[in-house]
Amino acid sequence: MNKQFSAGLKAGVSIAIGYFPVALTFGLLAKTAGLSIVEAIAMSLFVYAGASQYIALSLITAGVAPFVIVMNTFVVNIRHFLMTASLNEKMQPERKWVKALYSFGITDESFSVISTHKDGRISTAFAMGVIIIAYGSWVVFTGVGHVIGANLPLFLKAAMSIALYAMFIGLLVPSMKGNRKVVILAGLAAAIHCVLYFTGLLSTGWSILVATLVSSVVVEFIYVRSGKTVESSLAKEVNE
Amino acid sequence: MGPTYWWMLFGMALVTYIPRMVPLTFLDGKELPPIVAGVLRNIPYAVLGALIFPAVLFVQEGNILFGVIGAGVAFLIALLGGGVMPVVLGTIGVLAVYSLFM
Incomplete structure (x- = not known):
């Protein structure tokens, strides 16, 4: 239990580092948008969703109606539905209230770290570890950003803006090695998202949702004919 | 910002939490x-x-x-x-x- 929890904390450090500049910038922008430090921290504490918090700030500044901001938040975050449904397949059985509790901490980043963890059934303790350190970083650095955000050296802030994407790449590449299915899954989803993004057909939130779903379904149907799953092709490589 | 902000925050929190919570909590144990x-x-x-x-x-x-x-x-x-x-x-x-x- 404790070992799993500390493994989770350790795995979550890269998220905490990645959130640092993003949360700091959020805190700073919240201040310029006229939010008090309590209001800024409260948004990170209760909503805890980076992209939609940024969007909310720009909509608040633009004087958009609160109801529209809430609807926008829903659209941006509906992709988590897919992630938690996927994660449910991998998590150890657990009491409902515990799952309802840690589901609050599922973000793009924590989902990626938890779901690519390769120890069979993923323990609740591991997920909690990842979530607590990531959430802590997000909330604390929102507050810090509201107070001092402007004073971080520009070159460092610029460099750290890559952190989350570097982490995504660091999670994806090891699974891609020698596994064509993973390469196709990621490549196809990236391609679909690029098309939707550059044609402006869908907003980012919907676009990620559609790209992920289409890629996962299409690739699954192709592979079902050859009788392979992600795990069985991974296992095959281990055996070879 | 005032009370409107807090109502908006409540709405944002709710619509963010639901897609996270529903699949994990209610798909449980179903094949x-x-x-x-x-x-x-x-x-x-x-x-x-x-x-x-x-x-x-x-x-x-x-x-x-x-x-x-x-x-x-x-x-x-x-x-x-x-x-x-x-x-x-x-x-x-x-x-x-x-x-x-x-």
């Missing part, structure tokens, strides 16, 4: 058809692809090269067998040097 389970197992890899591209190209406004270098360095370190932390810190390091001299 899914193999094809659905297969699709769900694909999602982590597909979502990573969609999260990385094209957003990584735009991390610095007006300078696609910044994102390209970052993605390239991250990919290289990961390919060489670095864990997630070396990938993150190594990429930040390279881009910090790049930003200092640009």
